[in-house]
Amino acid sequence: MLSAIRRARKSMGQYVVVLFAMALSACVSSQGPVGQPSRGAGGAVQVALLVPSGSGQSTDDLFGQNLENAARLAIADLSGVKVDLRVYKTGGNPAQASALAAQAVNEGAQIILGPFYSEEANAAGVAVAGKGVNVLAFSNNADIAGGNVFVLGQTFDNTARRLAGYAVRNGKNRIMVVHDQNVAGNAGRSAIERGVSSAGGSVVGIGSYEFSQNGIVSAVPGIVQTIRSSNANAVFLTADTAGALPLISQLLADNGIDREATRFIGLTRWDIPAATLALPGVQGGWFALPDPGLYGQFKARYRSAYGSDPLPVAGLAYDGIAAIGALARQSDGNALTRSSLTQGAGFVGVSGIFRFRGDGTNERGLAVAQIRNNQVVVIDPAPRSFSGAGF
Numbered sequence: 499m500l501s502a503i504r505r506a507r508k509s510m511g512q513y514v515v516v517l518f519a520m521a522l523s524a525c526v527s528s529q530g531p532v533g534q535p536s537r538g539a540g541g542a543v544q545v546a547l548l549v550p551s552g553s554g555q556s557t558d559d560l561f562g563q564n565l566e567n568a569a570r571l572a573i574a575d576l577s578g579v580k581v582d583l584r585v586y587k588t589g590g591n592p593a594q595a596s597a598l599a600a601q602a603v604n605e606g607a608q609i610i611l612g613p614f615y616s617e618e619a620n621a622a623g624v625a626v627a628g629k630g631v632n633v634l635a636f637s638n639n640a641d642i643a644g645g646n647v648f649v650l651g652q653t654f655d656n657t658a659r660r661l662a663g664y665a666v667r668n669g670k671n672r673i674m675v676v677h678d679q680n681v682a683g684n685a686g687r688s689a690i691e692r693g694v695s696s697a698g699g700s701v702v703g704i705g706s707y708e709f710s711q712n713g714i715v716s717a718v719p720g721i722v723q724t725i726r727s728s729n730a731n732a733v734f735l736t737a738d739t740a741g742a743l744p745l746i747s748q749l750l751a752d753n754g755i756d757r758e759a760t761r762f763i764g765l766t767r768w769d770i771p772a773a774t775l776a777l778p779g780v781q782g783g784w785f786a787l788p789d790p791g792l793y794g795q796f797k798a799r800y801r802s803a804y805g806s807d808p809l810p811v812a813g814l815a816y817d818g819i820a821a822i823g824a825l826a827r828q829s830d831g832n833a834l835t836r837s838s839l840t841q842g843a844g845f846v847g848v849s850g851i852f853r854f855r856g857d858g859t860n861e862r863g864l865a866v867a868q869i870r871n872n873q874v875v876v877i878d879p880a881p882r883s884f885s886g887a888g889f
Contacts, residue, residue: 542580543826543834545569545819546602548595548612548622552587561614561811562587565636567804568812569611572819579826581819588613592621599625599633607631609834611818614811616642623647632834634818636811643858648839650814650852653859654686654765657786658693660864661734661763664878665784666697670732670761674703674725676746677736683709686736686765694734702728707746714742718749725750731760738766739774747779757782768869770810775872786864788813788849789880796848817847842884850880 547569551562566585573581586602588595595613599622602610610626610633613619619635620642626633627646635642638651665673675690677683687704694701703724707717725733733750737743747762764785768774793813800808824845825833836856844853844861851863866878 542582543822544582544584544606544608545822546599546605546607546610546612547583547585547815548588548598548602548610548614548618549585550588550590550614550618552589553591555590558590558614561809564809564812565612565614565815568800568808568815569819571800571803572816572823576819576823576827579823581823581826583819588618590615590618592617595619596621596625598622600629603629603631609634609822611815611822612636619647619649632836632839634821636814636818640857640859645858646836648854648858649860650818651811651860652788652862652864654689655692656860656862657765657864658686658689658734659696660693660786661765661784661866662690662693662697662699664866665732665761665763666694666699670763671699672702672728672730673699673732673734673763674705674721674728674730675701675734675736676705676707676721678709678742679706679713680709682738683736690734690736690765702730707742709742711745714745714749718746718753722750722753722755725755725760732763733760734763734765736765739768739770743768743774744777744779747777747783749779751779767810769867769874775869775874780869781871783869784866784877785869787867787874789863789865790867790874790876792847793849813848817845817849817852820847821845821852844884851882851884853884 547566549562549565550558569583573583584602586598588598595618599610603626609631610622612635613622614636616637616639619633619637623633623646631646633647635647635649636651637649638653639649640653640655643649673694675687677687691701705717705721705724707714735746737746751757762783764783767787768780768783768785769787774780796813796816797807800812822834825838839854840856842853844851849862852860854860863881865876865880867874868877
């Protein structure tokens with residue numbers, strides 16, 4: 499046991515990943531926009547891109563540059579429509595995001611792409627709620643969605659539905675939820691419960707741990723006992739690679755949980771960073787990810803254009819421009835309304851198909867992957883339309 503803890507502690511210490519904004523509850527106007535600004539000068543659709551650059555943090559500048567690069571790459575790929583992209587640097591500050599969103603609309607913006615952080619997105623949405631302008635935020639926080647705010651990020655609910663559906667169809671219908679005792683962990687637990695219920699499975703137990711090394715070690719014996727006493731045939735984990743995943747997965751395996759009989763399932767990406775794939779505890783585990791074929795093409799094109807690999811969030815900026823371009827191409831440029839954004843057919847981006855729901859959240863066509871011999875193997879491809887398995 500002690501050697502396992504030392505190995506996992508070392509793994510946790512080596513992991514450096516980009517962390518996105520934590521889920522924060524916020525209030526957004528419940529009324530959607532009632533009008534829509536006309537197309538800009540020269541027939542171009544004017545888009546305001548709000549990025550977190552300028553905060554003084556190098557990571558925010560990196561996020562901002564990736565988002566702008568991807569948006570411009572998407573614009574270059576559009577045919578039959580012009581986009582006038584204007585970039586505004588919020589510094590990751592909600593008050594500044596609010597002021598810049600209002601400024602952008604006054605300068606003719608027909609839609610806002612961004613901001614990056616959830617509190618910023620909420621503030622920007624409120625600032626322009628009465629102006630007939632929608633906000634496509636880069637957040638995955640469902641709490642800020644609604645009214646004129648739509649989130650582009652992959653949500654917990656979307657991921658949980660996809661994985662729970664696949665699990666139940668493949669005989670893993672007695673699921674135990676194991677979650678961190680923090681905001682993200684509690685939100686993840688609730689999403690998993692909803693996903694399992696909608697898939698027709700059963701949550702047969704819930705285990706949790708204090709978000710610390712000692713908390714995890716102390717909680718594992720009770721979690722293992724519940725897994726066994728409940729006859730769970732799957733364990734759905736909220737842990738991520740930057741946090742508890744290296745330790746919790748290893749300790750469960752070391753305490754005799756058979757990962758074939760009781761499949762480990764992850765709510766978060768288990769392939770980022772790539773070093774995660776070598777962890778003993780995640781071998782055989784399932785997780786969801788965007789269509790790897792399409793995203794691989796995007797990475798290659800981004801690398802060719804800018805000389806480096808994109809951060810995962812960059813794909814959201816491309817997807818936002820792709821949706822805007824598709825809608826503008828279908829009409830005279832006044833189609834960026836709530837009803838058009840929430841069309842059932844959805845859109846195709848570099849991460850696969852996606853569509854916005856009426857509540858401001860989204861559905862994305864995700865692939866289900868398994869870690870085998872330290873590699874990612876797709877075991878259920880991402881759907882290419884909003885029908886059939888996964889939806």
